[in-house]
Amino acid sequence: MANSPAPIGGCGSGICCGKGKETFKAGVWVTNPIAIQILGICSALAVTTTLMNSLVMSIALTFVCVGSNLFVSLLRDVTPRRVRMIAEVAIIATFVIIFDLLLKAFYFEMSEQLGPYVGLIITNCIVMGRAEAFALQNPPVVSMLDGFANGIGYTIVLCSVGFFRELLGAGQLFGYTIMETVANKGWYPQNVVMILAPGAFITLGFLIALYNYMSGANDPDKETSP
Amino acid sequence: MKFLANLLDKARPTFQKGGSLSALKPLFDAIDAFMFNPLTQSKLAPHARDPLDVKRYMSMVIIALIPCTMASFYFFGWRMLPMIMVSYMAGGAVEVAFAVIRKEEINEGFLVTGLLFPLILPPGLPLWMVAVGVMFGVLVGKEIFGGTGRNLFNPALVGRCFLLLSYGGEMGGAWIEPGGGWFGRLGQYAETSVDAVSQATPLYDAAAEIPKFAPLSDLFYGNVLGCAGETSALALILGGVLLLIFGVASWRTVIPLLVGFGVMTVVLVGGDMQLVVWHYLAGGLLLGAFFMATDPVSSPMTNGGKFVYGALIGIATALIRLKTPLFEGMMFAILTGNMFAPIIDEVFIAMHVRGLRNEK
Amino acid sequence: MKSNLYTIVYAALLALVCATALTAVNALTKEAYDDNLAAKKDRNIMTVLGISFDANASAKEIVKIREQKVKEDTDRAALYGARHVYFSDHPEHGRLWAITFEGDGMWKPIEGLLCLKADLKTIYRVTFYKQEETPGLGAKIAKAPFQNGFRGKSIYDSSGKPGILIKRAGTNHQSNEIDAITGASITSGKVKDMLNKLINKIAKAKTAGKLPGVPDGQ
Numbered sequence: 001m002a003n004s005p006a007p008i009g010g011c012g013s014g015i016c017c018g019k020g021k022e023t024f025k026a027g028v029w030v031t032n033p034i035a036i037q038i039l040g041i042c043s044a045l046a047v048t049t050t051l052m053n054s055l056v057m058s059i060a061l062t063f064v065c066v067g068s069n070l071f072v073s074l075l076r077d078v079t080p081r082r083v084r085m086i087a088e089v090a091i092i093a094t095f096v097i098i099f100d101l102l103l104k105a106f107y108f109e110m111s112e113q114l115g116p117y118v119g120l121i122i123t124n125c126i127v128m129g130r131a132e133a134f135a136l137q138n139p140p141v142v143s144m145l146d147g148f149a150n151g152i153g154y155t156i157v158l159c160s161v162g163f164f165r166e167l168l169g170a171g172q173l174f175g176y177t178i179m180e181t182v183a184n185k186g187w188y189p190q191n192v193v194m195i196l197a198p199g200a201f202i203t204l205g206f207l208i209a210l211y212n213y214m215s216g217a218n219d220p221d222k223e224t225s226p
Numbered sequence: 227m228k229f230l231a232n233l234l235d236k237a238r239p240t241f242q243k244g245g246s247l248s249a250l251k252p253l254f255d256a257i258d259a260f261m262f263n264p265l266t267q268s269k270l271a272p273h274a275r276d277p278l279d280v281k282r283y284m285s286m287v288i289i290a291l292i293p294c295t296m297a298s299f300y301f302f303g304w305r306m307l308p309m310i311m312v313s314y315m316a317g318g319a320v321e322v323a324f325a326v327i328r329k330e331e332i333n334e335g336f337l338v339t340g341l342l343f344p345l346i347l348p349p350g351l352p353l354w355m356v357a358v359g360v361m362f363g364v365l366v367g368k369e370i371f372g373g374t375g376r377n378l379f380n381p382a383l384v385g386r387c388f389l390l391l392s393y394g395g396e397m398g399g400a401w402i403e404p405g406g407g408w409f410g411r412l413g414q415y416a417e418t419s420v421d422a423v424s425q426a427t428p429l430y431d432a433a434a435e436i437p438k439f440a441p442l443s444d445l446f447y448g449n450v451l452g453c454a455g456e457t458s459a460l461a462l463i464l465g466g467v468l469l470l471i472f473g474v475a476s477w478r479t480v481i482p483l484l485v486g487f488g489v490m491t492v493v494l495v496g497g498d499m500q501l502v503v504w505h506y507l508a509g510g511l512l513l514g515a516f517f518m519a520t521d522p523v524s525s526p527m528t529n530g531g532k533f534v535y536g537a538l539i540g541i542a543t544a545l546i547r548l549k550t551p552l553f554e555g556m557m558f559a560i561l562t563g564n565m566f567a568p569i570i571d572e573v574f575i576a577m578h579v580r581g582l583r584n585e586k
Numbered sequence: 587m588k589s590n591l592y593t594i595v596y597a598a599l600l601a602l603v604c605a606t607a608l609t610a611v612n613a614l615t616k617e618a619y620d621d622n623l624a625a626k627k628d629r630n631i632m633t634v635l636g637i638s639f640d641a642n643a644s645a646k647e648i649v650k651i652r653e654q655k656v657k658e659d660t661d662r663a664a665l666y667g668a669r670h671v672y673f674s675d676h677p678e679h680g681r682l683w684a685i686t687f688e689g690d691g692m693w694k695p696i697e698g699l700l701c702l703k704a705d706l707k708t709i710y711r712v713t714f715y716k717q718e719e720t721p722g723l724g725a726k727i728a729k730a731p732f733q734n735g736f737r738g739k740s741i742y743d744s745s746g747k748p749g750i751l752i753k754r755a756g757t758n759h760q761s762n763e764i765d766a767i768t769g770a771s772i773t774s775g776k777v778k779d780m781l782n783k784l785i786n787k788i789a790k791a792k793t794a795g796k797l798p799g800v801p802d803g804q
Contacts, residue, residue: 078718080593087600094604098611105615108622108645192720193391202366209370387749 020145023134027149033126034157034204035211040126044158046201047117050175054162055155056110060099060118062151063128067095069147072135080157087121096121122136161203169194252325252332280374281334283474283522290468290475291341291517293461298454302349303406303411306454309344309356316344316357320364324373335374335523339364341519343382345455346510346557347389350400355393359385379564380524382555389556401427401451427451429509429553442500444509456510466516475520478532483515486540494548511543514556524564528574536568539563587641621645622669630747631716632686633702643697656684665791667783680704688782692773694718696727700784702741706792711782712736724773735765741785748789 033039040061047057071091079087100118103111121127123211130150135143146179166172171179171188180186193199241254298306317340325332343360363385368377389502390397405411427442428450440450448458456462469475484506493504506512519525519539526535539559546555625645632639632652639651656674664669672684681704688697697715712733719725726732735742740761742748751763752774766774 078596081597083597086597088602090604094607097608098503101611101615101619104622105618108619108626112626139777189393189396191392192723193388196391196720198391394720 012117020142020157023146024141024149027151027174028153028156029215032153032157032211033150033167034091034154034209035142037126037129038208039129040124040154041204043120043124044109044161044204045197047114048158048161048165048200048203049169049195050166050172051159051162051172052110053113054071054158056107057117058155058158059153060096061121061154063099063124064095064121064131065147065151066144067147068092068127068131069135069143070140072131073138073143076136084136085132088128089163092216094132096209126154128160157204157207159173160207161200164203165194169199193223230574247455249326253575255331282336284337286472286474287469288341288515289336289464290472291338291455292464293464294345294455294458294513295341297448297458297461297551299346299409300412300567301448301457301513302402302454303405304403305349306344307355309347309349309454310341312353312356314340317360317364319367320361324369328373330373335368336364337354339368339381342455343385346386346453346513346518348397348452349402349454351389351396352400355389355396358392359389361385362388365492375523377523378568379561380389380518380521381520383561383564385394386557387561388489404449404451404457406449418483427509427554431545432445440503440508442504442507443540444505450508453510453513458514459507459512462512462516469516469520475516476522476525476532478529479525479536480515482533482536483519483540485542486537487511487515488540489540490544491548494544497559505544505547509547509554510556514539514543514560518556519563524567526567526571526574528571528578530577531574534574535563538566538570553562588693614647618645620647628656630713631656631672631700634699634711634713636679636701636710637674637675645798660685666784666787668787675788679710682710685784687780687784689776689783691717691776692719692724692770696777696780700781702788706788707740707742709736709741714777719773722769723731723767723770726767726770727773727777732765734765739764748785749782750778750785754804 029032031037034041034044043057043061047053068088069093070089075087077093089099096119099121101110103118130147135147138146154221163173166174167178169190170190171177171181173188177184177186179188181190183190191199194203237254241248253366254321254465295306296539321332344356347356347359360382362410363383366388367379367381367384368374369379376486400496402411428445440565445452445457446459448461450457466475466480470477470480488502491505495501496506519536526532539562542559542562543555546552546558552558590790591749597772611619617716622645627685628648628651629639632648635656636768637655639648639650643651656672659671659673662683663669669686669688671686673681683704683706684699684701686697686699688695690696695716696714696719697716699719700712701709701710703710714733717725717728732796739750741750743751743762749762751760752766753763754766
């Protein structure tokens with residue numbers, strides 16, 4: 001779904017100035033990887049059935065993004081151009097597998113719930129995109145910051161989706177019951193569609209609409225939607 | 227009448243730009259237009275040739291829906307009235323809200339959706355679910371695409387699909403035992419908690435290979451469990467023929483749909499003609515074929531495209547019904563058809579353009 | 587443009603570093619992971635066999651308890667066409683048999699364990715440890731209310747024919763009839779089919795009397 005070689009949407013020369021504050025703002029908000037660039041949608045749809053899953057997935061992606069950005073940036077001068085993509089993939093894959101192994105060993109149940117999606121971060125175009133678009137041209141520290149900022153941007157969207165899906169779909173948050181469901185003799189009739197895949201599409205769609213409304217991205221007076 | 231016209235004329239300035247209630251202008255216009263002629267003509271699709279404007283178009287569909295609405299009152303009682311009212315009010319609220327935000331007039335399109343929606347729901351469904359469903363249908367099925375005439379999917383079906391996926395238990399268990407005799411349930415208000423039965427509909431029984439096929443005559447008159455408006459094949463055929471005569475529903479969609487369904491059913495169940503007829507009468511096929519698939523907005527515009535679209539829906543319905551665990555296929559088949567409608571149009575227009583070019 | 591040799595050396599070095607890092611992490615975590623996997627399986631087995639254990643016990647402890655208390659019978663597994671047959675002696679119910687079964691669900695395959703009492707006739711418990719049915723509907727098979735409906739039921743009907751029935755809740759139930767899940771009749775039906783496939787094999791094996799250790803007349 002989101003695995004096409006990423007046209008790094010919205011990442012013009014403007015945000016790649018390599019200065020901390022702007023880099024952070026760009027990653028978290030201005031060119032938010034999900035809401036604006038619509039990258040990494042596959043995982044955003046698949047794992048957001050509960051808030052906890054969303055959070056762990058976000059941590060995984062942030063970890064990978066920071067780590068791979070750091071190493072891609074460190075190696076940027078010695079990496080031959082024609083094998084740079086393969087080198088990036090190798091670095092990303094290493095971080096992803098390390099995280100997956102740690103999860104399997106120490107948070108087994110969480111790893112079972114996330115299924116193959118942690119492993120699939122390898123193909124998540126946010127990570128690849130940041131490595132290509134940012135870390136290749138910038139020094140290590142600011143690259144790490146960029147990875148972190150994009151991770152936070154991803155986290156915000158993922159956790160919002162997870163929040164609504166778990167609350168409406170199961171009446172719970174982080175596994176704690178907020179609204180007692182009818183099935184448990186409470187009053188709240190579970191909205192099953194929110195747990196199913198369509199619920200993820202609907203929630204994400206509304207969130208992106210809200211985001212665009214807030215940031216004025218689709219303002220007809222300002223024909224510059226990214 | 228004169229009095230009402232004067233009243234509206236007198237009130238008009240209040241709702242015009244600068245008036246104290248100018249925000250509610252769309253609501254005023256809707257009342258005005260419903261009672262009298264609209265001041266402006268609709269400019270949006272369906273691209274009907276004059277004198278058939280959107281409003282007349284919708285009125286004819288409403289007239290054609292009368293038989294099966296009456297049948298639903300007869301079989302399932304007065305509970306249909308609050309269902310229809312809730313559907314109109316909740317969906318109408320979304321419609322008004324968007325009209326106010328967009329500063330446009332309220333479109334007549336909702337008149338049909340608001341009536342069709344309760345007819346495709348189980349008659350014992352809690353009223354709040356009717357409200358949630360119709361609001362979702364209007365919001366996601368129509369308004370976010372730009373309102374009447376721009377929707378990709380049939381709003382009523384979007385709402386129903388949402389309810390089915392969200393509250394599958396209730397959607398599959400809120401049937402009401404149909405009434406019989408001279409007055410059916412006309413004297414009764416079926417209480418969900420008392421009268422709802424979670425028995426299986428005829429199509430479910432067939433899918434579960436329970437050898438208990440409802441008799442053909444019951445299916446024909448509508449004396450079976452099912453969605454409020456779908457049970458009576460007689461009423462639907464009556465309304466459907468009316469639509470075809472008016473030219474509101476295109477025979478180019480309906481005929482290929484029914485033929486496609488029949489051919490596919492024969493392929494899948496064999497040559498047992500009685501069973502094929504049974505499948506024609508069971509479930510939502512006829513309601514969908516006459517009133518849903520023919521929706522001028524979400525079906526293709528080209529004549530050739532309508533053939534392909536109709537046949538596609540018919541074949542898909544039979545396939546879903548007979549070869550998947552979802553024993554009723556009409557809703558998903560039409561939504562799938564809606565999805566392909568623009569592409570089908572594209573192909574036929576391209577073919578037409580090429581034909582024209584070659585003529586030169 | 588850097589030379590080919592440089593590229594090759596670079597790639598080799600990068601691969602070496604990555605591979606070393608992964609091997610190291612893998613070596614460090616492998617044991618814990620394997621324990622987790624085994625513990626997950628053993629938890630299910632012990633739950634279905636009614637063996638109590640500390641829910642907070644570590645993976646290693648779980649495996650140890652299971653090895654002490656539960657044995658596997660491969661001959662019987664072959665006879666029943668099941669992947670595994672486990673048994674253990676319950677203080678109250680005597681020998682209990684837990685047999686794996688699997689089959690198609692509504693969307694994805696379902697796997698579970700059927701636990702029978704010593705008479706190989708009465709159901710002790712049933713569990714479904716792998717299922718991806720519709721959440722809120724079919725997925726209720728993984729929940730206690732549905733699974734508890736199996737307890738104490740017979741796998742034979744009153745005339746001695748093997749097979750269970752899953753029927754709409756509220757109707758009068760025979761000893762081999764279990765409450766279905768409202769609104770999830772397809773899942774209920776599939777569960778019935780996969781259980782009956784196993785039950786028929788158990789019944790066939792029993793009448794053939796192929797196994798030593800099965801008391802006569804049952």
